[in-house]
Amino acid sequence: MSLDDDAAEARAQGWRTLAALHARIEDSLEKALRREHSLSVSEYGVLDVLARQDGWHMRMTQLSNAVVLSQSATTRLVTRLEDRGLLQRYLCPTDRRGIYTEVTPAGHELLAAARPTHDATVSAALDEAGEVPELAPLVQALDRLGVG
């Protein structure tokens, strides 16, 4: 077994930890957002990303990169949110292939209501994961990211 293999195996171990933590958080987040605001994690992600681009507008492709979804998934996700009146499409004036999306007032309102749920659920899930020996180090490392 070479040094490279050792390094790759160590990183694979890190990946397993990250994946396990991610799955746990996403799991409870999905349920909480669905239950209290009828939003999936992806849908919340789209609203959140768009709302952060204060005044700036993103095209569909940029959006799908930001939320790491395929173009087709993004198309339908935006359609769903548009149908619910949370989002609005409008054509890019200079390039009629491009489509901008804008969060409506209703969208901002729902996002404002959902954000506390989101943040609290993430925090609770992190606390819970902190009790699991294999995950605790990563949780601590994550908490140190901000202050570092």
Place this chain on the structure above:
Amino acid sequence: MSLDDDAAEARAQGWRTLAALHARIEDSLEKALRREHSLSVSEYGVLDVLARQDGWHMRMTQLSNAVVLSQSATTRLVTRLEDRGLLQRYLCPTDRRGIYTEVTPAGHELLAAARPTHDATVSAALDEAGEVPELAPLVQALDRLGVG
């Protein structure tokens, strides 16, 4: 804005980073494993988890907890792998409700072939993510987990 809100917002920021990194890695991993070994990330995960329980056998419920999937998803995932001859079910002798799963020789073989792909892809994805300013700190933290 209270201290609690600040803390929750900081953790939400950490979560966004973690989710972004996870999505990137899973994305390239999914494509690489699918292309070279006809395995999804979940399928690889199941084989990997089971193979690590050297000689020890897991029940379906334990397995679904380990890979963080619903019971129904686990049932069908195991069925798929069983149909391909990579896995084998057999009834728990002492509790006939329980079902054990065992990786077959073919399964071990495929896993051995896929592991280098898996590890290399994860490592490459991590390197790529290390170039992105927002993700770099988490990548470094992850690499320090093992040596800590």
Place this chain on the structure above:
DNA sequence: CGACAATAGTTGCACACGCAGGTATTTGCA
């Protein structure tokens, strides 16, 4: 100017997932 390639977004299709409800087996308790 005109045709061909490139880009942006949408849609048909197959598939994996979660939820709710189902069967089979075991456990608890009177």
Place this chain on the structure above:
DNA sequence: TGCAAATACCTGCGTGTGCAACTATTGTCG
């Protein structure tokens, strides 16, 4: 012993996702 509750797993159904193919618009080059 006998019967209800709990446990372990499976299945019908609806839905979100990615891939490949499609349309519409823009860019490029002879």
